[in-house]
Amino acid sequence: MKHGPDIARIASLIGDPARANILTALMSGKALTAGELATEAGVSASTASSHLARLVDGGLVKEARQGRHKYFALAGDEVAQVLEALMGFAAGHGHLRTRTGPKDAQLRAARVCYNHLAGTRGIQLYDSLLARNFMVLDADTPRLTEAGERFVRELGVDFDQLVKSRAPLCRTCLDWSARRPHLAGSLGRALLKRFEEAGWAHRVRDTRIVRFSTDGLRRFNHAFPVSPDSRA
Amino acid sequence: MKHGPDIARIASLIGDPARANILTALMSGKALTAGELATEAGVSASTASSHLARLVDGGLVKEARQGRHKYFALAGDEVAQVLEALMGFAAGHGHLRTRTGPKDAQLRAARVCYNHLAGTRGIQLYDSLLARNFMVLDADTPRLTEAGERFVRELGVDFDQLVKSRAPLCRTCLDWSARRPHLAGSLGRALLKRFEEAGWAHRVRDTRIVRFSTDGLRRFNHAFPVSPDSRA
DNA sequence: CGCACAATTCGATCCGCATCGAAACGTTCG
DNA sequence: CGAACGTTTCGATGCGGATCGAATTGTGCG
CATH class of the missing domain: 1.10.10.10 (Winged helix-like DNA-binding domain superfamily/Winged helix DNA-binding domain)
Structure with missing residues (x-):
């Protein structure tokens, strides 16, 4: 049994x-x-x-x-994944949300999932990397291509530092609201950190919300374009 | 709070x-x-x-x-996904398995995840469909290409029937042991059903194990080839 | 119609455990 | 060293809920 x-x-x-x-x-x-x-x-x-x-x-x-x-x-990331899975289910099938406040919209748009970017923006990042072949799924877990490596280097990510640490570079994590994968792993962490350093976005204190500045969002959209029909 | x-x-x-x-x-x-x-x-x-x-x-x-x-x-599938996520974590961090019996090996090789194929074979199927562009991840959830549609039709899947039901065709589901996605959704269901009908495999009574016949496995490998290095 | 079987309700029991306040422990700082 | 603070241990309390057996309802079969 x-x-x-x-x-x-x-x-x-x-x-x-x-x-x-x-x-x-x-x-x-x-x-x-x-x-x-x-x-x-x-x-x-x-x-x-x-x-x-x-x-x-x-x-x-x-x-x-x-x-x-x-x-x-x-x-670890795995715990975060379990929690996100639970939240995903509970969000749909829990007794209808008490009141969907403005916070919820912001959470759905962009939030931190343990230590990487999730929500609509997180999905956009993930999709964009795949669509432009900066990342491929062919065999193993998602894997950065050479072009992808150059790309993240240009964004200002300290790639050598990432490779030195043994932690897995790319990982997928299922999203909370939309049920879609987004990028976790040490690269996911590093990218979010980079966005904050570059002033594109900052975390709202005591929440999981990530707020993009108008200028930061423009730069983000430019760096991670997606085909128009999949814009959320 | x-x-x-x-x-x-x-x-x-x-x-x-x-x-x-x-x-x-x-x-x-x-x-x-x-x-x-x-x-x-x-x-x-x-x-x-x-x-x-x-x-x-x-x-x-x-x-x-x-x-x-x-x-x-x-x-629904979502519940199965939550359970698999939990199993994935518990498998690693639970008190070390009492004794890894032969059943475990078979479960890891091929099992049914609620109603679709999971385990090493499930991952093989998923990877193979992606690698040969029968399925793409570009924007939305995984999406069957035209070539992919022809392919599953040739396998004997009643595709028109699938499209008629409103249920989502493709869905990903995180794997139990290896932490990798595999194919869920109505297509995942239909494929597993097809394998059983065609005599490639059958479920072992009262377990989640799916056992492939030697001949069935040969046909499966032929239908869903993968690059040699990602063979598990 | 009446027996057999599946499922549920009811009432009673009992264990686990979440919770708190007070006291003990350890660390930092003046 | 002694005071302040963060954290943990301990003992006591109380509630929720898991469990069972017996009785009840509902369904199928002879």
Whole structure:
């Protein structure tokens, strides 16, 4: 009866409201302290501590002590993927959203998925790279072509640095609202960082929203064009 | 604090061992009766009934009364995707597999993911369609080209029937063991059905394993060739 | 019509665990 | 060293919900 892996164990970890709030908060990609997570989840410090211990034990969250605080972050891209998958389903089939505020529109447009760009802009980036053969899917996970390497170098990404770290360069991640893949992996991270450095966009404090400036958006559209019919 | 959708609600539904077993059983794609699911989950009939009611209420499972039994099935492809995502993570980070039996190897090779082909063979199929431009990713979800349409017609798929139903033709689904996309959607379903009809493969009773005959595998490899280096 | 079987409802039980406050521990800073 | 603060441990409390058996409803078959 019990073939597949122990899915109940980790689902029940996500299943508690307090822990779910913690994980959702960590989707911002930033490492947060135990105290911050406690207020974020709306529970006392002690309960939050207990929850965090369990999350770490379950492999969902990584901890790093720094002075007298302890910082927590998601254990990896894979955890973010699971959470996005859950959000994707819950968004459609959950009891209809209380009220779709303006925040939701912004989240759908561009947001950070753990540490890379997701939402409409994230999909645009992914599609554009594929359409112009800067990235191909032929055999393995998405793979950057030589032309693609030149391209990201021109954008100002420190490519040598990326290659040095062993982490996988390209990865796909399923999108939250539209059910479409976008670019994760260390390249996804690096690109988002680059956009921020270049002043194209900045994260809105305490949210996962990524706001593009009008000028930054123009440059982004120029760098990552898509065929007109797939514009969202 | 509480932006994103209600992920805790549905995660907690999956989080109970009995319900997780039920859902895993339903990943076979077959509709099962309440009684079968009860024994499968290892609980009494009454508790299973209660669980099933909750799963239906949560939108994870669909029910269909037929005579004096009630058949249950997963509510849709999206649910299967969430479950596969969870399995993918749990497989890696769960307490190391009790013992990797021969069944696991077969599951990794070829299995049914709700209703389409997954595992090494599923990935092979997906990659092959892309590599030969029978399918392209350019803008929207993967899309069958004209050449691809001819190709699947030659394989004996009733394509007109597929187009008539409104269900999306192509969809990607993240793989369980290797973290790679494979083909879901109505075309994915139809292809798996075709393989079974043609005698290339058959499902092993009461499992998600798909076993190819030696001759069937030869034909499959011929129909869906891949570049040698990506053979798994 | 009445028996057999599938599924559900009901009531009762019981365990897990989320939660908190207070106290203990560790670190930083004055 | 001592005070302030962040974090964790401990003990106690209470609630939700998983579970079962028995009784009930509903369906098919003889």
